[in-house]
Amino acid sequence: MTRTQATVDSVLTLLREEPQHEGQLEHLAREARELPVGELVYLVETRPATEAALLFRVLPKSIALTVFEALPAHHQAELISGLRTQQVADIIGDLDPDDRASLFDELPASVAERLMHGLDADERAMTTSVLGYPRDSIGRYMSPEVLSLRPEWTVAEALAHVRTHAAEPETIYLLPVIDATRSLEGVVGLRRLLLVDPEARVGDIAHEAVHALATDDREDAARRFFSAKLLAMPIVDAENRLVGILTVDDAVAIIEEENTEDSARTSGSEPLPRAYLSTSIFGIVRSRIVWLLVLAISAILTVQVLEIFEDRLDQVVVLALFIPLLTGTGGNTGNQAATTVTRALAVDEVRVRDLPRVVWRELRVGATLGLVLGVLGFVVASLVYGLSIGTVMGLTLMSICTMAAIVGGLMPLVAKRIGADPAVFSNPFISTFCDATGLIIYFSIATAVLGL
Structure with a gap:
């Protein structure tokens, strides 16, 4: 066990015991001062609110400010409720105006107003100027403290x-x-x-x-x-x-923050409001349940498609064996296209006006991928189940890959155009759409080729 880990274990033990008398608090303070700032930030983020506030309270002011500035604004707001008034005032006064504005956004209005009145006139004016801009605008993140020059100076x-x-x-x-x-x-x-x-x-x-x-x-x-x-x-x-x-x-x-949000939404959940280990079970469930319900409801489309083509499945039972392969291929192809285009949008490599070019490019990419997979599917299925089934598989794989690539490339651009988050329109919805549409393509081709 390293010295740092031993110190962390000692701090955790003291926090769980909730030290009350001066000697215990001094011991906790000595142990905490031995830890690197990164470890202190981790402990404050991942411990329950009462333990985090206790640990933060025993830190020297300079270290406490560094730790506080490293925390997300919503976590800063939670921490404030467990701190002494004077300690809060000292920390708030030392924050940069943009960081202070982000913190005030997360606090109850009455608390933010009280803290604002505790600032000196200059700090209050700068903080107010930052708070005057929309919450998602860059004005909320700028520093109003700027050192500027005049053009006529030497x-x-x-x-x-x-x-x-x-x-x-x-x-x-x-x-x-x-x-x-x-x-x-x-x-x-x-x-x-x-x-x-x-x-x-x-x-x-x-x-x-x-x-x-x-x-x-x-x-x-x-x-x-x-x-x-x-x-x-x-x-x-x-x-x-x-x-x-x-x-x-x-x-x-x-x-x-944007990448964290996009990553969460791409996988069908909402970003957690605080560190994973300090988020309650209910909080994690709440971040995931809405999307699961939406996707479950949208997946009913797939069930409806299967019900429509139930008679075809009764006639050629072997068709059911390929459903997981086809839906998986379509979803993966669409997700690949959506991820690529979403990233290109984020780094300004693609703009909404490029939609026709993106669709044309993804059509060719999807057709090429479909040709490769279709030929492979045709050969394998023909050898095992006969030429007619192989033909169905080859044509279906080519069609599904082409369709999925176009949809995957199109949806992030549509989302951007209507002002929505491209990540929201990405993987979960594309998978569901491609599942239902892919099955329609599959059974339509099977009906035509097999004469069902």
């Missing part, structure tokens, strides 16, 4: 300004250049400031800024951020006035 003046105010903003590596009305004119990197002639004008060395509107969708802005390979991105209002800056850590957090 590089020497700009560097002096940076040295004076470097401790205030969240980042100084990318510096927006604004005019007297705060209109964004460009950006300049700190490295470039250090390398050019001190007498050069900032406006002459600045370059065009990759920026986003504060009301832009957060995922779209974050994807654009990484596509441009930025360290920071200015955020402007509708009049092109600088209102904040998006930093790489916030962009990463957005993408991680």
Whole structure:
């Protein structure tokens, strides 16, 4: 057993005993200080609320703030209820305005209002400005604390300004250049400031800024951020006035949250509101049950199709043997296409206007896959069950693969067009649709070939 694991076990033992007197709390505090921040974050996330609050309470302020900032906003909100008022006030005051706004979203209005009144005027104003934007907009994730430069300054003046105010903003590596009305004119990197002639004008060395509107969708802005390979991105209002800056850590957090949500919905569930080990059994069931009910109801289509073609199955019983193979092939083919197109949408490789091109491409891909599988199915089925059954299998596999690939590529684009989440339209619904449609294709081909 490693030293860290032994310390973790000791902390867990103390938490379960719920230490009350000063000596026990001091022992817990000493043990907790020995743990890396990553282990502390894990413990706070995965322990019951009372134990998490107790552990957090004994941490030194600097470590507590680092741990608190690493937690999701909804978990921060749960933790606050178990902390002392002064400790909460100290932590809230040290958060960045965008992190504070995310936390306030998760708190009851009365609690958020009380905490807001505890902030100084400047922090309250910055937090209010972030809260003024829609919840899924990039304005909610920007930092309003921005170190900006004026185009008429010399590089020497700009560097002096940076040295004076470097401790205030969240980042100084990318510096927006604004005019007297705060209109964004460009950006300049700190490295470039250090390398050019001190007498050069900032406006002459600045370059065009990759920026986003504060009301832009957060995922779209974050994807654009990484596509441009930025360290920071200015955020402007509708009049092109600088209102904040998006930093790489916030962009990463957005993408991680979106990917987690997409991954959960693609597999037919909702993302968990907190860490898996600290989510109640009821919470996990609730995240999955709705989708299972929806899919169960939609799967009735498959049963109805089988009932319609029941007489064909009675005439040629061997047809029933291939149903799992055909439905599985159709679902897998559709899921592959949907996953590929959903990812392409997320990284802006495909747009809604590309729908005809995507359909044409997936038609050819599906037909090629179907040809390969169809030939294989024809050979195997013909050898075992005869030429007629082999013909049915070959034609059906080719048709189902083509249909499933088109549907799989089409649905994420349709979802994007109507403003829905492409992941929601992905694997579960495609599987169900392809099952029912594939069976109709199968029995239609069997009827024609076998003369049923």
